[in-house]
Structures are given as C-alpha cells and as structure tokens.
Amino acid sequence: xxxxxxxxxxxxxxxxxxxxxxxxxxxxxxxxxxxxxxxxxxxxxxxxxxxxxxxxxxxxxxxxxxxxxxxxxxxxxxxxxxxxxxxxxxxxxxxxxxxxxxxxxxxxxxxxxxxxxxxxxxxxxxxxxxxxxxxxxxxxxxxxxxxxxxxxxxxxxxxxxxxxxxxxxxxxxxxxxxxxxxxxxxxxxxxxxxxxxxxxxxxxxxxxxxxxxxxxxxxxxxxxxxxxxxxxxxxxxxxxxxxxxxxxxxxxxxxxxxxxx
Amino acid sequence: xxxxxxxxxxxxxxxxxxxxxxxxxxxxxxxxxxxxxxxxxxxxxxxxxxxxxxxxxxxxxxxxxxxxxxxxxxxxxxxxxxxxxxxxxxxxxxxxxxxxxxxxxxxxxxxxxxxxxxxxxxxxxxxxxxxxxxxxxxxxxxxxxxxxxxxxxxxxxxxxxxxxxxxxxxxxxxxxxxxxxxxxxxxxxxxxxxxxxxxxxxxxxxxxxxxxxxxxxxxxxxxxxxxxxxxxxxxxxxxxxxxxxxxxxxxxxxxxxxxxxxxxxxxxxxxxxxxxxxxxxxxxxxxxxxxxxxxxxx
Amino acid sequence: xxxxxxxxxxxxxxxxxxxxxxxxxxxxxxxxxxxxxxxxxxxxxxxxxxxxxxxxxxxxxxxxxxxxxxxxxxxxxxxxxxxxxxxxxxxxxxxxxxxxxxxxxxxxxxxxxxxxxxxxxxxxxxxxxxxxxxxxxxxxxxxxxxxxxxxxxxxxxxxxxxxxxxxxxxxxxxxxxxxxxxxxxxxxxxxxxxxxxxxxxxxxxxxxxxxxxxxxxxxxxxxxxxxxxxxxxxxxxxxxxxxxxxxxxxxxxxxxxxxxxxxxxxxxxxxxxxxxxxxxxxxxxxxxxxxxxxxxx
Numbered sequence: 139x140x141x142x143x144x145x146x147x148x149x150x151x152x153x154x155x156x157x158x159x160x161x162x163x164x165x166x167x168x169x170x171x172x173x174x175x176x177x178x179x180x181x182x183x184x185x186x187x188x189x190x191x192x193x194x195x196x197x198x199x200x201x202x203x204x205x206x207x208x209x210x211x212x213x214x215x216x217x218x219x220x221x222x223x224x225x226x227x228x229x230x231x232x233x234x235x236x237x238x239x240x241x242x243x244x245x246x247x248x249x250x251x252x253x254x255x256x257x258x259x260x261x262x263x264x265x266x267x268x269x270x271x272x273x274x275x276x277x278x279x280x281x282x283x284x285x286x287x288x289x290x291x292x293x294x295x296x297x298x299x300x301x302x303x304x305x306x307x308x309x310x311x312x313x314x315x316x317x318x319x320x321x322x323x324x325x326x327x328x329x330x331x332x333x334x335x336x337x338x339x340x341x342x343x344x345x346x347x348x349x350x351x352x353x354x355x356x357x358x359x360x361x362x363x364x365x366x367x368x369x370x371x372x373x374x375x376x377x378x379x380x381x382x383x384x385x386x387x388x389x390x391x392x393x394x395x396x397x398x399x
Numbered sequence: 400x401x402x403x404x405x406x407x408x409x410x411x412x413x414x415x416x417x418x419x420x421x422x423x424x425x426x427x428x429x430x431x432x433x434x435x436x437x438x439x440x441x442x443x444x445x446x447x448x449x450x451x452x453x454x455x456x457x458x459x460x461x462x463x464x465x466x467x468x469x470x471x472x473x474x475x476x477x478x479x480x481x482x483x484x485x486x487x488x489x490x491x492x493x494x495x496x497x498x499x500x501x502x503x504x505x506x507x508x509x510x511x512x513x514x515x516x517x518x519x520x521x522x523x524x525x526x527x528x529x530x531x532x533x534x535x536x537x538x539x540x541x542x543x544x545x546x547x548x549x550x551x552x553x554x555x556x557x558x559x560x561x562x563x564x565x566x567x568x569x570x571x572x573x574x575x576x577x578x579x580x581x582x583x584x585x586x587x588x589x590x591x592x593x594x595x596x597x598x599x600x601x602x603x604x605x606x607x608x609x610x611x612x613x614x615x616x617x618x619x620x621x622x623x624x625x626x627x628x629x630x631x632x633x634x635x636x637x638x639x640x641x642x643x644x645x646x647x648x649x650x651x652x653x654x655x656x657x658x659x660x661x662x663x664x665x666x667x668x669x670x671x672x673x674x675x676x677x678x679x680x681x682x683x684x685x686x687x688x689x690x691x692x693x694x695x696x697x
Numbered sequence: 698x699x700x701x702x703x704x705x706x707x708x709x710x711x712x713x714x715x716x717x718x719x720x721x722x723x724x725x726x727x728x729x730x731x732x733x734x735x736x737x738x739x740x741x742x743x744x745x746x747x748x749x750x751x752x753x754x755x756x757x758x759x760x761x762x763x764x765x766x767x768x769x770x771x772x773x774x775x776x777x778x779x780x781x782x783x784x785x786x787x788x789x790x791x792x793x794x795x796x797x798x799x800x801x802x803x804x805x806x807x808x809x810x811x812x813x814x815x816x817x818x819x820x821x822x823x824x825x826x827x828x829x830x831x832x833x834x835x836x837x838x839x840x841x842x843x844x845x846x847x848x849x850x851x852x853x854x855x856x857x858x859x860x861x862x863x864x865x866x867x868x869x870x871x872x873x874x875x876x877x878x879x880x881x882x883x884x885x886x887x888x889x890x891x892x893x894x895x896x897x898x899x900x901x902x903x904x905x906x907x908x909x910x911x912x913x914x915x916x917x918x919x920x921x922x923x924x925x926x927x928x929x930x931x932x933x934x935x936x937x938x939x940x941x942x943x944x945x946x947x948x949x950x951x952x953x954x955x956x957x958x959x960x961x962x963x964x965x966x967x968x969x970x971x972x973x974x975x976x977x978x979x980x981x982x983x984x985x986x987x988x989x990x991x992x993x994x
Contacts, residue, residue, distance in 0.1 A: 195619060221621025233616035235609045237677065245602070246609050250621035252602045256630060259601035260594035262418065266601060274412040309620065475789060523975055526982040530732045530792070530933065534925045535978065538971035549962040661922075665796055672793050 142344055144365065145173030149194065149317065149349075154203035156189055156373075163189045164200065164373045171317070176343055176350045178360045180384075181370035182393070187353045188230055190370065191319045194351065195220040195227055222250055226310035227319035230353075232302045236295040240305050243294055244280055247312030248273045277312055284308050284338060300331040307338060317349045318342065324356055332356065336363055361385070369393075418596060435585055440578040448577035449650075456584045457646045462670040462682040463588075463595050464638025469668075470677035471599050472631035473611025474524050474532060478539035479639050479667045484659035485513040485543060486640025487647035488553050491562045495555055502569050502648075506587070510640040516543070517636025524628050540661055547656035554656075561655040564648040580649045587645065591638060596679045598634070607631050608677075703835050704955050705948055710841030712947015713848045714910075717903035718924035719931065719939035720852070721896040726933045727872040728892040730788065731780060734795040737921015738802035739897060743768050744904030744913045748817050749810035761901075768897030771802070776893050781886070803918055814914040819843075823910060844906045851902060852940060855895075864891060872934070926974035932984035941985055946970045 149171040156164040164186045171177045179187045192198040194205070196215030205212055207223060226247070235243050252273060254266035262270075281287055284304050289297060294305055303323060310318055323339065324332045340363060342348050354360050360367060360381065367384045369377035377383075377390040384390055402423050409415040419425045443452065465479045490509030494500050520539035524532050547553050547560055554560040567574040567583065574580050598604050606627045609617035618624050647654045674685025721736040747764040755763065779794050821843045825836035859865035870878040871888045879885050907917055927946045931938025953969045978984070 197615065197619065217615075217618040218621045218623050221619060227619060229616065233613050233619075235612035235616070237612050238605070238608050242605055242608070246605045246617070246620055246622070249602055249606060249609075254602070256598055256601075256603040256634065259603050260598050262597040262601070270416055270601060271412050274416060278412070313621070469789075475792075523978060527929075527978050530788070531929050531978065531984075533732075533792075534929045535971070535975050537922070537925060538968060538975050541968035541971060545964060545968050549964065668793065668796075672790065676789070 142174045142347060144175045147171070148173045148208055149351075150204075150206040151194070152204040152206075154190075154193055154200045154205070156186075156193060156198055156200040162373050163198075164193070167203075167370070167373075167375045169368045169375065169378055171349060171351055172366075173349055174343070174347050175365040176339070176352060176363055178364035178367045178381075179351065179353045179370060180355070180357075180360055180367060184372075185370040186373040187370055188321055189373075191227060191321055191351065191353065195225045195319060218250075221313065224313075224316035225319065226313045226315035226317070228303070228306045228310050228321055228323060230321040230325065232299075232306055234294045234302055234306055234309070237293065239291050239293055240286060240297070240308075241277065241281075241290050243305055244277045244308045244312045245273065247280075247309040248276060250313065276314075280308050280312050283311070283341070300327055303327070303331075303335070304338070307335075311342065314346075315348060317351065320350060320352045320354075322353050322355065324354060324359060332359065339363060416600075418593070418600070432589065435589075436582070440582060443581075445577050448581045453577075453581055453584050453650050456581075456588045457642050457650055458667065458670060459683045459685075460588045460591060460642035460645065461639050461667045462674065462685050463592060463679065464635040464642065465667050466671045466674075466676065466679070466682050467595060467599070467607070467638065468631050468635035470671060470675075470681075471604060471611065472607040472628060472635075474521070474628060474631060475529065476536040476635070477533050477661070477664050477668065478520065478536040478543075480659040480661065480663035481540045481543035482513045482517055482636040482639035483643030483646060483663070484547055484656055485516045485636075486510055486643030487654060487659070488547055488562065488656075489513065489640070490644035491564060491647065492553065492555075494565045502567055503587075506641055506644045506648075509644040510637040513640025513643065514633040514637040517632040517639075518629050521629050521632025521636075524632065525625055537661070540664055544656045544659060559655060560657075561653060562647065563653045564651075567648055574649075584645050584649045587641065591641065592679060592682070595638070599679065603630070699834050701952075703837075704951050706835065706837055707841065708948035708951030709944050710838065710845055710947070711951065712927075712944040713841075713845045713940075714903065714907055714920070714943070715923050715927045715947055716848060716940045716943025717851075717899060717906065718920055719927040719943055720855075720936065721899040721903070722924060722928055723931075723933060723936055723939045724855075724892055724896045724899065728868055729780070729871075729889050730791075730875075731795065732788065732792045732933070733896070734792065734921070735775075735798040735802055736896065736900060737918045737924065738799040738806075739768070739771065739900035740904040740907065740920060741913075741915070741917040742771065742802050742806040742904075743897070743901040744817065744908035744917060745806045745810045745815075747901065747905060748815045748908065748913045751817075752815075764901055765898060768901050769894040772893030772897040773890050776886070776889050780889070799918075799921075803915070807915075812915065814912050815908075817905065817908040817913050819905065819909045821909075840910060844910075847902060847906065848940070851899070852936065855899075855936065864888070868892065923970060926970035930974045930977055930985055932986050935984070935986040938984060938986040946973065949973055 147170045151170065152168050154164055154167045155162070167190070179190055181187050189198060193200050196217045196219060199214055205215070235246065252269050254269050258264060258266040281290060284307065286301065286304060286308065289301060294302055297305065307323065320339070324335050327335065336359060339350060339352070343350055352364065364381060366379060367377070367381055368375060369384055369387070369390045371393040376393055377387040379387070404421055407422055409420070414420070419428060439452065440448070461479055461483055464482070465476060468474050468476050486509040489512035490505045493505040493508045494502070516539070520536060523535045527535060551557070551560070554562045567580070574583050599607070606617070606622045609620065609622055610624060610627050614624055643659065651658070670685030671681065672685070674683065675681030718736055718740055721739065722733055725731055725733040725736070743764060746767045747760055750760040750763050751757070775798060779798055780791065783791055783794055821840050823838050823840040826839050826842065829835060829837050859868060867878070867883045868888055868891070870883055871885060875885060904917065907920060911917070923946070927939060927942040930945060931940070931942030950966050950970050954963070954966050958965050
C-alpha cells in the first residue's frame with residue numbers, strides 16, 4: 139500500500155511475563171516487530187496493551203522473558219536508554235510538560251542529542267549556542283510537518299486536546315526515532331482529527347521509514363493502516379497476523395470483536 | 400502602550416532565541432542596569448546601601464538559587480539558609496587557611512562546597528517527592544547549623560561558632576565603603592542572574608522543567624532523572640552558597656551559624672513565592688516586596 | 698539494662714506527644730490536601746488560651762470548653778479567610794499560606810495572653826510510679842502514662858468517629874476524591890470546617906499535655922517541627938502512621954541523645970529525628986503504612 143519496504147525483525151519479544159505483586163499484567167507473550175512496518179496492538183480495556191509498550195521502552199521490567207532490539211538482547215532497560223537507542227513514544231493520557239511552550243516541549247525531544255553541558259549553557263557560548271540554533275531548525279521542521287506553526291509559543295496547557303496529542307507526537311518525532319510507540323493516539327478525537335492523525339502516522343512511516351507500534355481501539359483505523367496486528371486479552375496473546383487474519387480468528391472474535399462481525 | 404511585541408519580526412532563529420527577544424525587555428534591562436550601576440551608588444545614602452540594597456541583592460541571589468530548584472526543577476526545599484551557611488563558612492575557611500586566596504575564588508569555592516553539600520542532601524529527592532522532600536530538606540537545615548555550631552574548627556575555635564569575615568580585597572583594592580561593597584555584590588549577582596537565565600532557557604532548563612512537570616515522561620524522552628535533579632540541587636546550592644558568602648562578607652561582617660536559621664529559609668521561600676515561582680526576574684521582585692510588607696515576625 | 702529501658706520508655710511516652718501534633722497534621726492533610734504547617738502554632742495557641750482563661754478565674758471544665766470554642770472559631774476562620782480564597786492554587790501556595798498563618802497565630806496568641814511563660818497543672822504529677830519502681834527499678838512517669846492513656850482514648854474516639862458516623866464517612870469520601878465527593882452532594886466546605894475544628898481539638902489536647910509537662914511558652918511551637926519527621930516516617934495520610942511514627946521518633950531521639958550525644962557534643966535532638974526519618978525513607982519511600990505507588994502511564 140505504501141512505497142516502503144518492510145524489512146527484517148528489529149524488535150523481538152520472547153515469553154514476556156509481567157506481574158505487579160500478585161496481579162498478572164502480561165503472561166508469556168511473544169511477538170515481533172519488523173522494520174518499517176505499522177504494528178498494531180489491540181484488545182479490550184485492561185488487556186495489558188499499555189503495559190506492553192511500557193515493557194518495550196523500559197518503564198516496566200518484566201519478571202520473565204527476553205527482549206532483543208536490533209538483534210541485541212537486553213537484560214534490563216531503563217527508559218532513557220530506550221530513548222538513546224531510538225525508541226520514542228506517546229502516552230494514553232497526554233504526558234506533555236504543561237508549564238512549557240509547544241516549542242520547548244518539542245525541543246525536549248532532542249535532549250539526548252544535545253551535548254553542551256550546563257556551564258557552557260550558562261554562558262550561552264560556543265557549542266551551547268550552536269546547538270540551540272541547530273536543533274531549533276530541526277524542531278521547526280517537525281512543527282511544519284505537523285502543521286502547528288501557529289501555536290509554537292503557546293503553553294501546551296492552554297491547547298485543546300486534539301492539538302496536545304499532536305504536540306506530543308511532535309515531541310516524539312523530534313528525537314528522530316527508529317521506532318515510535320503510540321498509545322491510543324486517536325482516543326477521544328472526532329473523525330476529522332482522527333483522519334489528520336492517521337495521515338501523520340502514515341506520512342511518518344512513509345517518509346522517514348519509522349517503525350510504528352500502535353495501540354488503538356478504533357477497529358476501522360486499525361484495519362486500514364496497520365500491517366500486522368497483535369491481539370491481547372487478559373494479559374495473554376490470543377491472535378497475531380494481518381488485519382484480515384485477525385478479523386477471521388475465532389478466538390479474537392469471541393473475546394473482542396463480539397459475535398456478528 | 401509601550402510594551403508591545405507586535406511588529407517585531409525575527410529573521411533568524413538566532414534572533415528569536417536570544418536572551419531577551421523582545422526589544423522593550425532589552426531596553427528595560429539596560430536602563431535598570433544603568434541605574435543600578437551608575438545612579439544608585441551616586442545617589443543612595445549610606446543607610447540605603449548598607450542596610451537595604453546590599454541585603455536585597457544577597458537575598459535575590461539566594462532566591463535565584465531556590466527558584467532554580469523549586470520553580471524550575473520542582474523540588475521544594477526548606478533548607479536554603481543552611482546552604483547559605485555552608486557557603487559563608489566555607490569561604491571563610493578558604494580565606495583563613497590558604498594564604499593569598501583571592502576573594503572571588505573563595506566565594507566560588509564556597510559556592511562549590513555548598514553545591515557538594517546540596518548534592519548530598521538532594522539524594523533523597525531521587526526516591527521521595529513533594530512535601531516529603533520538603534520535610535526531608537529540613538534535615539539539612541537543622542543538621543548543618545548544628546554541625547557548624549558544634550565543630551569549632553569551622554569557626555576557627557571562636558565561641559558559639561561566630562565568624563568575622565576577613566577584609567575584602569581584590570587586586571589590592573579594599574572594599575570598605577558601602578558604595579564599593581554594593582558594586583561588588585551587584586556585579587556578582589548580575590553575572591549569576593544572567594547565567595541562571597541562560598541555563599533555564601537552554602536544554603538544562605528544559606530538562607529541569609520537564610522533570611518538574613512530568614517526571615515519567617521526561618525519563619521516557621531520554622532525560623536522566625537522577626542527573627537532572629542532582630544538578631538542580633547543585634546549581635541551586637551554589638547560588639545559595641555564594642549568597643551566604645556575600646551575606647557574611649559584604650553585609651553582616653560577623654555571623655554565627657544560628658543566623659542561618661529556619662526563619663531565613665522561610666524568608667527566601669516567601670520571596671520566590673511573591674516574586675513568582677519559575678521566573679528569574681521574580682527573584683529580584685520578591686525580596687523588596689517581602690521586605691516592604693515586613694511583618695513584625697520577620 | 699534498666700537504664701536503657703527507662704530511657705526507652707521515657708522516649709516512647711514523649712513520642713506520644715509528637716503523635717498528638719502529627720495527628721492534627723494528618724487529619725487536615727487527609728481531608729483537604731493542605732499541609733498545615735500551623736498545627737504547632739495551633740497547639741501553642743490552644744495551650745495559651747486555656748491557661749489565659751484559667752487565670753481569669755474560670756473553672757477548669759468551663760475553661761476547657763471555652764478554649765475548645767476558641768479553637769473551633771480559629772479553625773473555621775482559617776478555612777474561611779485563608780484557605781477558601783486559595784482553592785485550586787498549587788499545594789505549595791497553600792503550604793506557604795499556612796507558614797504565614799503560623800506566624801500570625803503565634804503573634805495573635807501572644808497579643809491576647811501575653812508572652813510570659815506559665816505553668817499548667819492538670820493535677821497529675823510528673824513522678825515515677827511507686828510500685829513499678831519498686832518491682833522493676835524502672836522509673837515510669839505517672840504523667841507520661843496518663844498522656845499515653847489520653848492518646849489511646851483520643852485515637853480510639855477518632856477512629857470510631859471516622860468509621861461509624863455519617864460525617865466520618867463523608868470525610869473519608871472527601872479525602873479520597875474532592876470532586877467525586879462534591880458531585881454526590883457532600884458539602885465540601887462544611888466537612889473542611891469540621892476537620893479544622895477537630896484538628897483544633899487535637900491541638901488543644903496536645904497543648905494541654907505539652908503545656909503541663911514543659912510549661913506553656915513559645916517553645917511549644919517547636920514541637921511542631923518535631924512532628925514533621927514523624928509525618929514523613931508514618932505517611933501524611935495515615936493515622937496509625939502518626940502514632941507509630943511518633944513512638945519511633947520519640948524513643949530513638951532519646952536513645953540517640955543519651956548514647957550518642959555524649960560523643961558529638963549533645964544537642965542531637967534538633968536534627969536526629971529528621972536524619973532518622975530520611976534514612977528510613979531511603980529504604981522504604983512509601984513510609985511505614987503507605988502503599989507502594991506504581992506510576993501508571
């Protein structure tokens with residue numbers, strides 16, 4: 139459907155289990171993500187979708203299982219290391235820095251790429267100054283891409299929900315990630331906003347070749363834009379395949395889509 | 400009428416990213432600095448210089464420090480006065496024990512000593528937040544004042560820990576008159592304020608604010624929480640430490656550890672609240688207004 | 698060994714007094730999310746008011762009622778004048794307001810009743826209980842034991858009040874979620890007033906016991922500072938935490954002063970509770986009775 143070429147497996151999850159005390163959030167889940175693809179995770183509320191993303195970028199540490207990113211197996215991931223390795227994400231309940239402007243929020247997305255230390259910055263001299271301007275330019279590209287030039291200097295707390303979601307995507311994109319984790323990017327949006335968001339996601343995937351892992355409840359969207367779908371229910375994997383395969387999977391229909399589809 | 404941003408177009412990112420992007424701000428700062436550096440020393444009386452302006456500048460410096468920690472990095476601290484004490488006593492000891500120690504270097508070293516202590520007492524911030532942390536910083540407040548009182552080495556074995564600041568000499572020039580002391584303090588504080596402004600608008604400042612606004616998201620973006628918080632404690636304590644040194648050398652002359660008590664910490668906290676949490680210029684608006692409406696208890 | 702036990706028991710019982718002050722903090726924090734720094738000042742105010750009324754020749758019980766009345770008025774006035782205009786402000790602004798309130802209450806109390814140090818006699822002597830001293834050779838103060846008894850009664854009464862009355866249930870609802878409580882028709886401001894009044898009552902009890910033990914003077918306000926480490930130890934929202942935290946702080950503080958104080962020149966009690974609470978938090982950040990918090994994103 140797009141001009142991009144789906145490549146090899148870049149993220150491989152094997153037998154992941156995650157518990158909080160006695161509560162099993164994820165049980166023995168395995169799946170993989172291929173380069174440049176759009177991979178969707180679906181499932182009813184409480185199925186463990188967000189926990190899955192949190193495992194991928196190191197917010198949660200699974201008790202069992204192996205994770206390999208770019209073929210490199212990791213023992214224990216910390217979130218900032220995931221960011222360093224090119225994994226960005228957005229959150230289900232917007233996690234922007236409310237007191238900062240749109241510009242500053244997106245600038246924080248480039249923080250791992252800024253090398254000047256605080257003393258250089260205190261004097262705003264040499265490398266510090268050069269970096270600020272260089273990264274500002276990159277950030278402006280993101281702002282142009284997402285069409286949010288008009289709110290560049292607005293504190294994000296004042297923006298409507300839909301725009302906040304877009305700014306959050308911008309912050310993730312500013313890091314130029316190889317893999318983008320999106321946690322319900324279209325929740326609570328109206329049809330037009332959803333269409334815009336879909337367009338941005340497809341454009342990111344198409345233009346930059348970014349691999350996308352996406353959680354979404356809107357089945358129409360999932361069927362349209364994703365290449366492969368994982369279905370979770372009660373922390374277990376009950377389906378995995380192309381949208382068509384998943385749609386026809388008996389267990390998935392029973393657990394999630396409901397009878398009658 | 401006069402303060403309008405409209406019509407000021409920036410043609411480059413450099414122009415848009417400068418320290419004061421709005422023309423009126425630039426002019427305003429120039430005027431304020433001109434008044435502070437030229438008009439005030441010529442016109443102000445000795446009482447004003449000694450009693451009010453120097454004190455105001457010293458407190459502004461401490462308020463700057465606290466504002467970096469509380470306003471920008473979101474870590475509430477009730478121990479600012481203790482870090483001032485560390486700065487004052489460390490500077491005193493560097494001057495006392497090292498021959499030919501230049502004054503400004505002693506101030507910087509005093510600030511660094513305070514920064515080091517600040518990092519130590521900032522460590523709990525990695526595990527606890529909010530009011531729990533605020534209460535924890537009281538540990539610094541009480542422990543440091545107690546230590547400086549009990550260990551007489553810090554005050555060169557004087558009774559009850561009182562220190563008398565050495566004469567201030569830079570390149571052979573003695574700062575004795577109120578005017579000269581005022582100008583010295585003003586220069587130090589102006590430099591520190593500009594540096595603070597530069598830090599908070601750069602990536603360090605953004606990292607601080609990100610941690611303040613939402614630490615989980617900050618970490619996911621790639622900000623190292625520990626590094627960022629401890630840096631805020633260090634920089635903040637450095638400012639407080641230098642303020643403490645100035646307080647001892649340029650304002651009081653003679654000071655005891657009890658002079659840096661909890662009330663002083665509260666006073667600095669009041670200043671940043673009144674002046675504006677999360678604003679560098681607020682650090683300069685706070686002290687005069689909180690001194691003006693001075694209550695009987697202050 | 699006997700000496701150790703005596704110090705330990707003395708510390709535990711004086712810890713009860715910290716618990717009193719901490720209890721007032723917890724009540725207000727739970728119900729309104731306000732970190733009420735003025736609780737110590739309220740203790741001072743209560744004790745001074747009570748002694749002041751007593752000196753006018755009013756009988757003991759009437760003075761108690763009048764002082765309680767004064768605390769209720771103070772609490773309600775605080776809610777009305779200081780906190781209501783600050784609704785929806787960041788917690789730090791409210792906290793600062795209560796610091797300001799501290800100074801105000803201290804000033805008000807002294808303006809009303811004068812600043813001189815007074816004694817307060819509750820009719821119970823601070824002397825070792827005879828038969829325990831004879832049986833075990835350990836001195837346990839009658840007064841301390843009395844204070845512990847009062848604490849036990851007070852905590853039981855509060856627990857019953859919160860658990861079984863309509864107001865108590867409303868209060869727990871408010872503590873859990875202000876907006877939800879408001880939306881089902883719980884009058885938030887009434888509840889807050891009640892909480893401030895109850896906190897005032899706890900302050901009065903604390904003030905009487907502290908005052909009887911150490912005299913009613915300005916130094917009572919410093920007890921508030923002792924209650925703060927109790928709070929971080931026990932958790933801001935836990936009533937049992939306040940009690941147990943007080944006991945731990947009281948006993949370790951005494952033990953440290955007796956056994957370590959000598960080596961470092963004494964005066965450790967100003968900071969030891971804080972360092973102790975801090976060390977504890979580094980091991981268990983959620984406090985004694987807090988639940989482990991998992992960040993959901």
